[in-house]
Amino acid sequence: MRLCIAEKPSVALEIARVLGANTRRDGYYEGNNYVVSWTYGHLCTLKDPGDYTPAWKRWDMRCLPMIPPRFGIKLIEEEHCMRQFRVLEALIAKADEVINCGDAGQEGELIQRWVMQKARCQCPVKRLWISSLTEEAIREGFHRLRDASAYQRLYEAGLARAIGDWLLGMNVTRLYSLRFGGPGRVLSIGRVQTPTLALIVRRQREIEAFRPEPYWELKTVYRDVTFTASRGRFAKKEEGEALLRAIEGQPFTVTDIAKKKGREAPPKLFDLTSLQVECNRRFSLSAEETLRLIQTLYEKKVTTYPRVDTTYLSEDLHPKVSGILKGMTDYAALTAPLTAAPIAKNKRVFDNKKVTDHHAIIPTGTAAPAGLSADERRVYDLVARRFIAAFYPDCEVSTTTVTGASAEVDFKATGRQILKPGWRTVFEREGSKKEEKAEEEEAEAVLPAFQKGESGPHQPSLVEKQTTPPKPYTEATLLRAMETAGRFVDDEALREAMKENGIGRPSTRANIIKTLLKRDYIRRERKHLVATPTGVSLIDTIHEELLKSPELTGQWERKLRGIEQGSYEASAFLTELKEMVARIVR
Template sequence: MILCITEKPSVAKDIAAILGANTRKEGYYEGGNYKVTWTFGHLCTLKEPGDYEERWKRWSLGMLPMIPARFGIKVINDSGIERQFRVIENLIAEADEVINCGDAGQEGELIQRWVMQKASIKCPVKRLWISSLTDDAIREGFAHLKPESEFNNLYHAGLSRAIGDWLLGMNGTRLYSLKYSSPGNVLSIGRVQTPTLALIVQRHFEIQNFKPEDYWELKTLYRGATFNATAGRFHSPDEATATLDEIRQSPLVINDIQEKKGREAPPRLFDLTSLQVECNKKWGWTADETLRLIQSLYEKKVTTYPRVDTTYLSEDIYPKVPGILRNMTPYAALTESLLTSKLPKSKKVFDNSKVTDHHAIIPTGQSPAVLIGNERQLYHLIALRFIAAFYPDCRFLSTTVSATVGKHGFKATGKVIEDAGWRKLYDDTPAEESKDDTSDDRILPEFKVGESGPHEPALQQKTTQPPKYYTEGTLLRAMESAGKTVDDETLREAMKENGIGRPSTRAAIIETLFKRRYIYRNRKSIMASQAGIELIETINEELLKSAKLTGLWENKLRRIERGEYSATEFINELKTLINQIVISVLSDNTRSKIQIEVESKGKNKGGDSEPAKSKGGDKPRKPRTPSVRKFEQIECPLCGQGNLIKGNTAFGCSRYREGCTLRLNFSEYPETLTPAKLKKLLVTNKKK
């Protein structure tokens, strides 16, 4: 029996129909040699801290950092999930072969692998890897099944991401909640979430601290054309006025005319982020809303796999493009001219080196009649972008006219569209373009070098503007480029590997920040709440909130996917980082609050430390001497919860088993010190 495991019931139904497994059972389909079941998303997750060690169930600074010796997974505690997992587990036990039909991406690979591992799979596994859910694509995929081993690096990258998020999330959240939050209030820390929030908070302060400045621009009108002073802005009103008075006395002289033919290529095909950005700009849709809609289009078979970060197609798609265009019958009037001759094969569209697991989002050629509401709008956006990719460039003639008025230079620019090319597809092209206030695309009158005449100069007073609040669209761009503003498409492509998060997860990260009330919406703008501002101000570790550093981690995860970096090395780096952060936060922020208590009789203030055991067995060691006992009345100056104890080579903390790393070497704190002298020395060093 061959078992196919999909990620969703709807996909299972489609695959079952193609394989002839038409009998519906409880949790699966069967027919012939096939059974087809599904996971409906995550059935398994990494274990909670308390699943590894009983003592980690309690939130305590002394327990940090929590670093399991080996990470494990468990079935999510939900009756429906547990029931479906048992179905899959039983089917796997009966199977001679399993075909992993999960979503063809990193997250899909992780979901399926965890389920198969938890079910103790023993039989061979193959992988169905497809970019669309059309019947033809599914049949082709089954005809070219791949060995599971081809996707091991993808799984290792997904596992590394999950473990990294666990390490930073679990430890960081407990660390900052226990240190800085009021009882019962959780300060949520995350590998991607916190740097994203830091970007928003940084923008808040940039706007808050912005000091507007007035400036003046000098322009003059000559024969109906606006000429701008080439000197740029004036920051002094007196200087601006003096220049204005000066040029009023002189004619404007045309001294150079440059005409240059230009071409504008069609816009790039959509990846997920650019699609979310465009939908936010056009219709104000949230990133999450766009993701849900494009996922629906994919499942309705009208567009290809959506969770992609490339704007290119692989070269093997080229022969299929005419068929796709031909099947897009609602757009026949736009595709007709393309199908009369051979389609262009541009490197700006087809480039294998820019495509990894999947290509850009394009229509499949299936009828969009099944779509409703906003799905239709989204499909139309994707369809036009796809068709435009094969239209000719927009050709124009740009003109730059240079002039002088006395000793001051001026310039006027204009653009004439000679052939609209792909722009014919867009009725709202002018509105889509963003132009700065020095551009002028109007048709200029015909000038001649050497001509001169009167003109009408004027000053325009303006004020510098603060940066704009992020919208979801601009925030997605900032996440994609690790906080840097990037408009150039080529540079944007190059920086994607250093972005914060992945296209498939960024929407969820933004939604998480909304749900935790660290940010809120004000119309289209995203604002940092007071809670969000205070959280970022509380975090004194740049490592936790650095967009640049998180981008470097993301780069390593992508390299793990390609087999260029070790997953083990990545996890070990994060473990070291967590240790450093815990030690740094506890030491830097606890010592200022330390109060070394007066020695007193009574029980150990630590309260919960276990008696030390000998190496030879379970018998407790002999009771400590009174002097050692007195040392234990001194509170640990690192974790603030344990007490000092005297070891063979150094003083340490009674909570060393819980992870406190305090060590006061005898070279600096001699073992001959009495408790009173040690207390005095600690107080003296603290004051320094």
């Protein structure tokens, strides 16, 4: 008997249907020499401190640091978890082979391995690795099952992450609670949670310390076009006024007209973080809500595996793209021009070097999605249009820069015109927000036809403005900051390169934000995330910079990725963390 273990009942049902295991039993399906069962996410967890020695049950400074000689796991003491584990334990004892059908990622690997360890699995274990739950993907996956040993590094990375979080969280939370918390007050500190809170507190401090300063800009209107003085800002009003007086009553002369044609490539496909950012920006959906929605779409077989950190597709998907596009019948008007000719194999989309476990989030294209909620439909529409746009031509633009002068004061105005919309055609019917539309219209203003040397009257003015403080984080900007370890990066290629040093994983960032909210370290103020007095006080209390450094946490993430890829050892990572914990306690 071949036993398949999925991560949740809904996924087990899909696999059972494909395998022909159609008889429902208590906790599993069976048929066609297969048994398909499931976990409920985590059934096992690392042992609590008191499970190692009675002395560690008490919160006592003399017991720190708590570093078990060997970490162990235990069942989660909830009735439904214990009941399902007993089912799995009995099935594993009778199985000729176990097929790990857990979520195809680091955490999914850890969940299944712990269950098999706890059940003392002795039979051979294979691994199912799929990126969508369509019948075709499941059948393909079962044709290319691999031995579990091929994913040993993935398991070691997940285990190192869990142990590292235990070491730091258990020890430092107790340390700071006992030292600074007062009676009954717990100061929760975590490897990813605390640097994320520190980012928010730091930004808040910058905003509070900000003092607006006035500055002046010299502008003039000529032929209904606003030109700005090339001198830039004036810190002193007198300087601007002197130039204003010099040009008043003087003619404005166009000195040069420069036209430059350019191309804009389509936006990259979605990884989880960029999808969460876009959903927060467009629809005010939280990172957690977006993850829940895209996970549902995956389980409904309309999009691929969501917990990914790449914006590329593997090259073996290239022959399937045309079929996926044809299957997206709701978007036939947009896909028809693409499917009429062979799909180009563009390096911006297909790159095996940029894909590890999974490719970017894309539609499966197997059927037009039906029965989706309004939010599910909006998220699906984003993914679908981004996928279609990836295969459209570049958008061709023309940028015109007109320079002029009045009494030897230089001015400049810039206009932008879309010559061929290319991929922008895909997004024309989306109905963006009013302010976004206004920004687009301003950015794409077409200048009238000017002639070099023409001259005429103009209306100069000195405009007073004020410097503005940094903006508070939204979930979108915080996710980007976590992705780049707190550095502001707008360039797509550079951001891609910095992902290895990001704080947390794409799949865990939403939960980190949720935890900070739940513990009242941060709160929502409309779209903004603001640190509470409790959160600010906690960051002020933590004197050890290592605990709140986004850069250091980013380095740890890179090492965990190195464990997964075989370039770094889990033992070295854990030794480093144990030494750090001991040093902090001392």
